[in-house]
Amino acid sequence: MTARSVPELSAAQKTELSELFGEYVNLDKRDRHYYNHDIGALxxxxxxxxxxxxPAAVVKIRTEEDAVKLLEFANRHKVPVVPRAGASSGYGGVIPTKGGIVADVTLLDKIISIDPEGQKAVVQSGLIWEKLERKLKEKGLSVRAIPSSAPSSTIGGWLAQSGAGYGSYEFGWGYESMENARVVLPNGKIRDFSGPELKKLIGTMGTTGIISEITLKVQKLEERKAVSxxxxxxxxxxxxxxxxxxxxxxxxxISFLNPEWADMKNKSPQKLHYGKVVDKHRPVLPVAYVCTFMYPASRDVSGLKEAIESAGGTVLPEEIAKHETEEWFKSMKVKRLGPSFIPAEILVPLEKMDSAFEExxxxxxxxxxxxxxxxxDGNVVLLCFMRHSERSLLFNTAFALSLSILKIAEENGGRA
Ligand SMILES: Cc1cc2nc3c(=O)[nH]c(=O)nc-3n(C[C@H](O)[C@H](O)[C@H](O)COP(=O)(O)OP(=O)(O)OC[C@H]3O[C@@H](n4cnc5c(N)ncnc54)[C@H](O)[C@@H]3O)c2cc1C
Structure with missing residues (x-):
């Protein structure tokens, strides 16, 4: 959170940090190396x-007080701090380009309270989405919107990075289902951001401090149906x-895959359990645009099939819709087909979605x-992945393709 580059801490700083955080400080050179990247590859x-x-050090933050202590230390010594959660964003926000301290928030992962009546949950920011959804389910509740990276991304990461996911057709951007965020500011003071003020945190990527706690709006769990x-x-x-x-x-x-993704799914390795294939009857997807429409079973969605067919679409067998929704959070499979991939996340207005795909x-x-x-709001988020190998010389030039995708978004009235 300061611009000065700090590749190593002094002996006195290391001692002070160790006294403050004990076993939760990692100064080991080899271990620190693991924190120099996110899910993408530079x-x-x-x-x-x-x-x-x-980084010069990694500190695992477990409480809001830890975050206060760390940022006060960083201020005293003018050391930059980079918050790191699930590291699933792929855009370098967690990379400590100026050394300093990585504040690993993955142990800041407690559920503070769940209020079934008021349909709210208060959680620590490093909680993984999938874990929250599991706990909510036990209480007859469910999140309103959730990213497809839910098995490894966190509630705080979605606010700091900003994004949309499953459920955004009804509930909008991720932050629109958040009511309050507590943040430890770079000066160590704690501040609440509520309602419209939350917007100040969107896309700040850790530069406004360490988000410690988030109050989420949740909904009653209902049986859902899907049509693909x-x-x-x-x-x-x-x-x-x-x-x-x-x-x-x-x-x-409303979520969809392009033909390349559908093809990848068909080719992805089968699921094994102790060496035995457990998904022998995995349905084969048509290599086409595959769109899945999901809704609470109690709602009247008459007109859906007609809308699909009159546009030239074909309703797929029920087993595909079932399989697609069960597979929702398995998009990380893309990593297995790598070895590396180049990500590009863009936003385009719905009316320009087809021309963006064409380009x-x-x-x-x-x-x-x-x-x-x-x-x-009538926009569409496109999460694009290009498979490559970071060890290949061509990776350097291929990486620039993500910028070309961002340019295509801008030319079509969208943005990164
Ligand atoms: C396969 C795949 C699928 C994906 N699907 C979606 C999707 O459906 N929708 C979507 O929007 N994105 C998606 N993403 C992108 C990514 O998962 C999201 O941006 C996610 O919200 C990042 O969360 P994270 O916990 O991994 O954060 P990180 O990657 O660890 O951090 C992201 C940024 O937030 C900052 N940050 C994290 N935690 C805190 C904190 N507590 N306080 C302050 N700053 C913090 C970090 O410094 C960094 O700048 C996907 C990525 C992959 C690889």
Missing amino acids: PPLVKKVIGNTD ASFPDASAMKKAVETIRKNNIPLWS IEKRIKLPVLTEGMVIS
Whole structure:
């Protein structure tokens, strides 16, 4: 949180930090090295320009008081601090480009309270989404919106990074389901950000301090149903979504895969349990745009099938919809097909979604695996992944393709 570069701490600073945090400080050179990247991989040429990205120390934060102590220490000694949660963002926000201290918040993961009546949950920021959803379920509740990286990403990471996910068709951006965030500011003081003020934290990527606690709005758990459909192209899929929006068909979530992603899913290794294949009857997806529409079973969604078919789509067998929703949080599989991948996350207005896909296909000379989610405000988030190998020389140039995808978003009225 300061600009000064601190590749190593002095002996006195190391002693002070160890006295403050005991076994939760890691000063080991080899261990620190593991904290120099996130889920993506930086190309060697970029690494050369940035220089050393190993932190001088890693501190595991377990409580809000820990965060206060750490930021007071950092202030006293003018040492930069970079918060790190699930490290699933892939855009370098957790990389300590100026050394200093990585504040690992993954142990700041307690559920403070769940209020079934008021439909609220107060959680520490480093809690993993999947864990929260499991606990809510025990109390007959469910989150309102959730990122597809839920098995490894955190509540605080979604606020600091900003994003949309499953459920965003009904409930909007992730932060719109958050009511309050407690933040330990860089000067060590604690401040609450509520309601519209929460916007001040969106996309700040750890620069406003360490988010310690978040109050989330949750909803009653309801049985959900899903319909999956294939579309010959992105224009047909767009048309179906536009009709659904126009006719106010009350869906909870609209998410989709492009043909490259559907193909990857078909080719991905089968699930094994003690060496035995356990998903022998995995349904094969059509290599097309595959869109899944999900809604609470109690809602009247008549008109959905007509919207799909009149746009040129085909409703897929129920087993595909079931499988697709069970697979929701398994998009990390993309990592297994790597060895590395180049991420690009963009936002485009729904009316430009098809032209963005067309341009990506025309201008990006690598297969781009894309999953997307439609947001209540009429925008669409596209999470794009290009498989590559960071050990290859070509990785340096291929990495620039993510910038080309961002440019395509801008040309289509969108943004990164
Ligand atoms: C396969 C895959 C699927 C994905 N799906 C989605 C999706 O559906 N929707 C979506 O929006 N994104 C998605 N992402 C991107 C990523 O998972 C999200 O951005 C996620 O919210 C990041 O959370 P994290 O806990 O991993 O944060 P990190 O990656 O650890 O951190 C992200 C940024 O937030 C800051 N930060 C983290 N915690 C704190 C804290 N407590 N206080 C202050 N700053 C903090 C960090 O410094 C960093 O700048 C996906 C990524 C992958 C690889």
